[in-house]
Amino acid sequence: MWEIIKNEWQFFARSRTLLVTSLGFVVVLLLTIFLGYRQTHEQTLRYQSAQKHFRTQWENNREMHPHGVVHYGTFVFKPANLSSGLDEGINSTTGNMLKLEGHVQNEITHTEASQTQAISKFGKLKGSLLLQYIIPLLLIFLAFQSINSEKQSGRLKLLVLQGANLTKIILAKTLSVSIYGIALLTLSVLAYAVLNLKTLNAEIISRTLFLFLAYCLYYFIVSGLTVYLSARLKNTALALTSMLGVWIIWTIFLPNILLSSVEQWHELPSRVAFKKAMRDDRSNGINGHNSSDGRLKELEKKLLAEYKVDTISKLPFDFWGVVMQKDEEYGNLVWDKHFGNLRNVLAQQKQSYQLGAILNPFISLQNLSMGFAGNDNKHHQDFLLQAENYRRGFIKKLNDKHAYGSTKTDTSDWDVKVGAAFYKSVADFEYQPAKLSSIIPIYLIDLVILIFWMLLSVSLLIFGSKKIQIL
């Protein structure tokens, strides 16, 4: 079989058309990788500058009452991942800026896509665009040509007559074509690695290896199916157009239809309904800014009884600081319930969509590519959760300062202030992308489906080749 692969590659090398096409494609591929790197770099610079700006502002903030700072809040920004240059996933459709403040869990706003008129339905010219859409198409033509030329010249017939095993020939041709795709993939990954040499670490390398594996499997599936159809169908035009039809349905038609349908099966609430439900639930809690609130009176009664005093001014802490934290904690329960529901629905949508890969392995490839590149919805939700946990931490710190920061116990002390030392003591927000170990279980199903498709292709090649009429 090795001999056939070697011959096949020698044949590829002798084809001027293929050489010129490959050379042109490699130039475009390298340019794309470089531009992807540049774009991520520029975006990172903007992100760092914005983050630094708000951190400086935070550290140099005026002296204020802790509750003033709760309302002042701060902003955090979603950074570009290192692998964004290869596959930016959902980044252009999610917002970038998130205000963190008391009493409310804000939503991330101002998406890149909302800043201009429509440009590209298939995203930017990133490595993923070429690796997912164009290389498979090249493989289809190459695989078709590889079998078709043998059939038309009668060489295939001759080889079989001379005793060569048809299954072996077909498998070898599939491997030869796949290797062409894998070579282009390797070049892309290496070029990206060289550009990012300084920031590479074990986590990124492992992620890239999984990404690499996903593409290899997909390339084998596409090559295998094309080789099978080209060998099996007598009408060569029909073989090529059938495979092109499959490519169109897989890459353009089905992902769109399946994900839109999945959104209808597991419906997300409308924004109006979502906000109303949160507002309704929120109104059942303590309102720290409304002294006539019934639940607040209850808390006051409870604390007075607990500390055996008759007025809040005799409590050993600032009552209003405790109220604010209670208010916040109730709010947290409400946000957890409603945002948690959203996350659950999104997870259900994802799972259903992943199952769609049984019909279309391209879905698995896209999922794995953006997932291992760290730019899928899971990573986005992780960013939001980390930002929310950070918000809760720093609001609690401020409320505690409000409640227990004063030495005075005779009255509610709205004069207590926090200053530079306090601001510096609050660590800056730092987003930690999810670890690979937490990503693998989510995408295991995609890997399994790709392997299933690969085995299906191999079976078709092995068992289907026995039915091919050559003579």
Added chain:
Amino acid sequence: MKNLSIFLYEWKHFTRSPFKIIAVLLYLLAGIYGLHKGASLYHKQHAAINEIEQKAAKEKQTCLNRYQGDSLVPSKEDWVNLAEPNWAIEYTQVYHHKSPSSAMVYSIGQSEQYGFSKKITRWASPYDDDLVEEIANPERLQIGTLDFTFVLLFLSPLLLLVLLYNIKSSEIEQGFMALIEVQSVSKNSWLVTRVLFYFLLVLFTNLLLIIFGGLQTGVFTAANKAFGQMLLYSFSYCTFWFVLFFFILQIGKSIMSNTLKMIGIYFVFAFIIPAAVSQYLSIQYPTNLMTEFADAKLEKRWQLWDKSDTLRLAELEKLFPAITKSSLLKNNDKRSTAIQESTSALENRLRKVSIQPIEEENRIKNAFISGTFWFNPVSFFHNRFNTVSQTHFDNYQNYRNEIQYLIDKQIGFLISEMWNDVKVDKKKYLEYDQKLKRLN
């Protein structure tokens, strides 16, 4: 006459090719699905707007009841006094919606990237968090919705490709070409007639779909111009691909090479050029993180509130010279409250100043994109379809401008009423409610 027979004979070719029939049926199905998606979003947005308006009407009635006899100071909010213009205006239920056009059935466009309903208050801004897009799966947004525009832009060239790929080259490969040349008027005229058949078939399919879509949302009564524009643009778009593919067929001699060229050119126009423009743009102008706007809402806002009443009054007098003649200036308590409430005008100015560079950058980016349309026809038509269905960036920019106009109007109104010490009754409240909604 010969041309007519060739044309009619092509129908037989077509009906004997199950692959081509399946392609047309799939295209029709995708078109119907896309139109259904557009119609569904149109109805959904209408329903959401109705719900908001109903809630606003309820709130308004509660306020009117207060003016009719209930207390003007709500028991749970003892700091509110509806006789004061600032509170009366705060309690008006002024919403500004971007009502979906019935032509949205044709293109969802950028509608999922923006909100379509906004409560107008003096503290509001067109870039507020509550104007964020509808809740949607970000991965679905990234892949894009299969709306009718998607079908036209990306599937119609593929349908043309499937219908045309083997014309002429199949005859050459089977060795019939010489026979056809002898029997036909001319090779070119034979080719044109055959290709024209499929071109008309695609146009007819599009026409059916556009009519079907129009019936879904009442385009013919509410936006009949949109119907004509959709026809015109879809015709022009298909013509563009038709011409390209025709030349490939004319020159090409083998099915394989023709298919490769057709799909290659499809890739270049539908994928590579728009993606390259998008990539170049994001390198030249990385995503705006809106720090100026965030600053205006944070530090600069606090700096404003740190200023003394006197300084803020001086700034207000520059913005609204009529304040200098107000009788409130002589009453310390009332003057202080009026300055406090009017500071929203200074905040609004801060926000407007911060928005300017952001919108200027957006304008430059959009001008750049428009500048690429001569070699980027897919993006050109994409934006044309969005314009027809009023889901283009510019439609949402206009909506933001209208929001800003209503905010300015509300603030101007508040300043005038407050500094003239107006007392609000039911009639006045209704007048506010009406005037503050109007875009003139």
